[in-house]
Amino acid sequence: xxxxxxxxxxxxxxxxxxxxxxxxxxxxxxxxxxxxxxxxxxxxxxxxxxxxxxxxxxxxxxxxxxxxxxxxxxxxxxxxxxxxxxxxxxxxxxxxxxxxxxxxxxxxxxxxxxxxxxxxxxxxxxxxxxxxxxxxxxxxxxxxxxxxxxxxxxxxxxxxxxxxxxxxxxxxxxxxxxxxxxxxxxxxxxxxxxxxxxxxxxxxxxxxxxxxxxxxxxxxxxxxxxxxxxxxxxxxxxxxxxxxxxxxxxxxxxxxxxxxxxxxxxxxxxxxxxxxxxxxxxxxxxxxxxxxxxxxxxxxxxxxxxxxxxxxxxxxxxxxxxx
Amino acid sequence: xxxxxxxxxxxxxxxxxxxxxxxxxxxxxxxxxxxxxxxxxxxxxxxxxxxxxxxxxxxxxxxxxxxxxxxxxxxxxxxxxxxxxxxxxxxxxxxxxxxxxxxxxxxxxxxxxxxxxxxxxxxxxxxxxxxxxxxxxxxxxxxxxxxxxxxxxxxxxxxxxxxxxxxxxxxxxxxxxxxxxxxxxxxxxxxxxxxxxxxxxxxxxxxxxxxxxx
Numbered sequence: 001x002x003x004x005x006x007x008x009x010x011x012x013x014x015x016x017x018x019x020x021x022x023x024x025x026x027x028x029x030x031x032x033x034x035x036x037x038x039x040x041x042x043x044x045x046x047x048x049x050x051x052x053x054x055x056x057x058x059x060x061x062x063x064x065x066x067x068x069x070x071x072x073x074x075x076x077x078x079x080x081x082x083x084x085x086x087x088x089x090x091x092x093x094x095x096x097x098x099x100x101x102x103x104x105x106x107x108x109x110x111x112x113x114x115x116x117x118x119x120x121x122x123x124x125x126x127x128x129x130x131x132x133x134x135x136x137x138x139x140x141x142x143x144x145x146x147x148x149x150x151x152x153x154x155x156x157x158x159x160x161x162x163x164x165x166x167x168x169x170x171x172x173x174x175x176x177x178x179x180x181x182x183x184x185x186x187x188x189x190x191x192x193x194x195x196x197x198x199x200x201x202x203x204x205x206x207x208x209x210x211x212x213x214x215x216x217x218x219x220x221x222x223x224x225x226x227x228x229x230x231x232x233x234x235x236x237x238x239x240x241x242x243x244x245x246x247x248x249x250x251x252x253x254x255x256x257x258x259x260x261x262x263x264x265x266x267x268x269x270x271x272x273x274x275x276x277x278x279x280x281x282x283x284x285x286x287x288x289x290x291x292x293x294x295x296x297x298x299x300x301x302x303x304x305x306x307x308x309x310x311x312x313x314x315x316x317x318x319x320x321x322x323x
Numbered sequence: 324x325x326x327x328x329x330x331x332x333x334x335x336x337x338x339x340x341x342x343x344x345x346x347x348x349x350x351x352x353x354x355x356x357x358x359x360x361x362x363x364x365x366x367x368x369x370x371x372x373x374x375x376x377x378x379x380x381x382x383x384x385x386x387x388x389x390x391x392x393x394x395x396x397x398x399x400x401x402x403x404x405x406x407x408x409x410x411x412x413x414x415x416x417x418x419x420x421x422x423x424x425x426x427x428x429x430x431x432x433x434x435x436x437x438x439x440x441x442x443x444x445x446x447x448x449x450x451x452x453x454x455x456x457x458x459x460x461x462x463x464x465x466x467x468x469x470x471x472x473x474x475x476x477x478x479x480x481x482x483x484x485x486x487x488x489x490x491x492x493x494x495x496x497x498x499x500x501x502x503x504x505x506x507x508x509x510x511x512x513x514x515x516x517x518x519x520x521x522x523x524x525x526x527x528x529x530x531x532x533x534x535x536x537x
Contacts, residue, residue: 025369025378026354027515027523028454126517136457136498138517185329236342237452237461239369239376241333261369262454262461270330295386298331302381 003068003157005117007150011104012059016121016140017114018051020258021129031242031258032131032139035112035215035280038171038309039076039091043116045312046073046093046163053123053130054116055146062104064115064152066096071118071160077110077173077281091165093118110173110281119157134215135259163315169308171277175286176206179275180293180301184244184267189231194251198225199269199292207253209286216259218282224251225268237264243271243279245290255279274301324349324397326390332366332381334390336397337374342463342491346373347451351528352400359404360396364389370527371452372461408528413495414536415486417443417508424505428471428488440535442466443507448493450529458497458515460525465491477503484509486533497523508533 007014019040020033034040034056044050060079073093074081081088081104088094088102096102104113123130123140132140141150181199190198197205207222225247227233233249240246244256246265255271256263257279271279272293282288293301325337336353339346354370357377364383369376379389417440418425429436448462455461465488473489478501485496487504496502497514514524525531 022366024457024522025367025376026453026527027521028457028459029522030457127522133457133517135500136515136517182330185327185335236340236372237454238371238374239335239454241330241376241378243330260455262371262452273331295328295331299381302331306382 001068002122003066003070003119003154005070005152005154006065006067007146007148007152008063008065008101009061009148010146010150011057011062014055014057014062014146015132015134016053016123016146017056017131018053018129020131021127024127025239025261028261029127030133030261032129032133032215033242033258034114034131035257036076036114036277038277038305039114039280041309042075042091042165042169042312043073043114045315046075046165047071047116047118048160048316049116049118049120052116052119053121053140054114057104057113057115058111060104060106064102066098066100066102068098068157069159070096070154070157071162072096072102073116074113075165076113078108079104079113080106080108089164091170093162093164095162111283112280117154117157118160119154122153122155133259165312165315169311173278173281177278177282177286177288179278179288179290180272180298181245181269181290182272182293182295182298184269186231186235186266187268189227189266190247190268191226191228194226195268197223199290201291205289207288209282209284209288211284213282213284215257217257218255218279220253220255220288222252225253226251227266231266233266234264235266237262240267241270243273243276245269245271255282272298272301274298274305324394326393328386328390329376333376333378334386334393335374335376336393339373342372342451344449347449347528349400350375352403352405353397354527355405356397356400356403369454371454405528406526408530409526410530410532411524413486413510413512413531413533415508415510415533416536421509422486422507424471425507428469428505428507431471432469434469439469439507442469443488443493444533444535446532448531450525450527450531452527453523453525455494456496456498456500457517458523458525459494460514460529460531462493462531463491465493467491471505473503474505477501478506481506482509484511484514486510
């Protein structure tokens, strides 16, 4: 019998995700990746299960019940989670006994958290990935968020020792969020003054995260960027990468996540890859500021981040997941 | 052709700065040439009106290496093997609940509803790029006399199959999604099937004609 895990409460939104689809950008298929890829990789390391589907959860009150002994792990936002009455350590794996109930009561630091299992949740693989494309309703569990009463079937469930991610590998997730950015293709559509306010060290403009945020993008509020008089307010639609900061006509930034392949607004900046996992933890009211770096600096930061990913992978000697 | 860096692991190959068939043809040729190279350091190629966006595996190549290689490989686009464009005929129910903005467009263009429909159906459109949502074809070029601006405030939800226009473009929304284009009709043709390669009915370069279904 494959162990079954019953969703008792899905929190605000819980989805099956993985590291995303790639190679279908020419037909408009986005990656729909886990937003905190580092947390997802931490689960893969703790559970030695590269590329398996995991749960991405928003909000408290999430609860799961186990009908068999299962090894699980939690990463991402630092949550106060309990297995029956035993508090669980964040960024660690644990043994859930048959009949036990996993509950998340509060979220301390961060926004989205991730739960994985030693084994493979039975989910719909679409175009090479289990991740849920919410808008188009494919992947995951029938393309929709988890509901109370949903049953997750765990194939190839394995017994294994438990493990923890060392504290020095757990990134900060609280507001204010300092996001390092590189100049985007249309950076010179904006006045020199407004660019300086936007991203120059020392003259940090603080933006706040609006309530207009979802898995597709995050809208910020604050002092609008100012277009040069001759600059067009929209561009001929063009391919975009995740982390692109687009500026629509009103001058207020929209951070694109992993759900769009093409965009039509001026691309003022691109958030450094090394800082993109942080975007999973931006919530309404949080403060954000941008800090301009060079492309070379962005590359160097990404190499450092990859070293941290490699350290995660050495926890259990799990196979590496390519980036 | 200009190659410009976009992110740590992405570059743009830019062929022009306006929407026209000549720029489109070069983008399309470059796209199929890039695919035929089967490079394991290229993860994603996203062609659009004027450029190809290339996302690469930073551990397998560097920007300088890849940019030099692409400059050389794409210098001559005269002899690229490409699939012939497919021709799609799309039946559309115009106006009413299917096309809530038809009357706005007619009024804006000082035409009757019937004239807008007639002109929308008269053109053979080219699919310049596919994106926004999976399978969404950005098509041109719309008759100038029925061009209309985007909505000031986009709708948060429109039904799958909605046919929209924006400036000199027309498109079809494959999924229920937010929409900023003026919706003039709806089709029942399925534009995207995640279970069936090549997944999207429309591919870059395809030709499309609309017919009125009554």
